Amino acid sequence: MSAQPLIAFFKDIDKGDLSTVGGKGANLGEMTQAGFTVPNGFAVTVLAYDKFLEENNLSLLIRNILKTTNVHNPEELSEASRKIQKLIVNGKIPNDAAQDVIKAYKRLSGFMKHALVAVRSSATAEDQPGTSFAGQQVTFLNIKGEANLLNAVRDCWASLFTPRSIFYRVENKIPHENVKISVIVQKMIQSEVSGVMFTIDPVTNEKDKIIIEAVWGLGEMIVQGSVVPD
Structure with missing residues (x-):
């Protein structure tokens, strides 16, 4: 991608965009450009995630919660995860990001008013040597409708802070702030x-x-x- 958009369709993505669309998004873009049969879709880039955190003033709150959490104490870890995910789920998606997602969803749906889509997390540190992050974040299948899609996007962002994800980053000595998350919206195949x-x-x-x-x-x-x- 030559610009820094909030949304990017697979046809415009390649492996050079990993820091913007995450590992899953970059690989889907590479396969699409190589001519593989890939269900069409787009990425909600990490720029949308960053914008969401900024407009809801969440970055410092999240950092302070994680800084005081002993991840080897299961109760502390679960409570920290619960607090952070609640902050994200209750946050408001910026209007321009929400409108871009809806516009891309309408384009993806085509003649169908509301296509069924998979909404998939794509972290910037996944599928890398030594840190696969396999199964760390969530995927939602058969999502239909604009409101449901926006809720699923927000839930994917929140899944960056499940107990398992937080613990995995600490154990692999990966600073939390170094991992961003993109969200993949892709047509469902039954x-x-x-x-x-x-x-x-x-x-x-x-x-x-x-x-x-x-x-x-x-x-x-x-x-x-x-x-x-x-």
Whole structure:
């Protein structure tokens, strides 16, 4: 991307935009530009997230909560997470960001008034060597309508501060303020089969093996670890 927008469609994204659209967004953009069949969508960039924090005066509040939290105390960690997520969920999305999201959603929906979309978190530190952040933030499926979409975007932002996410950053010595979050809005595919492909064996690290794990229906059950895939 040549500019710094609040919204970016996949066709305008590449790996150079990781700091703006996160790991998931950058990879979806790369695949789209390479000609793979990727369900269309757009990223709500980290600039929208930063703008949200600024206009709701949340950055200092969040920093102070985290600074006084012992993440190795489960009760303290859960309480800090609860407070921060409540601040974010109750915050107001800036008007220009909200209007840009709605405009992009209408464009994505096309002749359908309100398309079903997946709303997916895309942190700037995920899918990196040594810090995958796999499953750390949330995904919402089959979201329909403008109000529901905006709520899901805000909930994705809040998921940057789940107990698991906070603990993971501390354990990996990643400063909280160094991790930003983009949100991916992507057309839903009502799949018969879904899966995850590894281009290196995730257990043995053998580079000459490709591992595909699949389940019937939607793929969230694999990501969440709630089923044993084929």
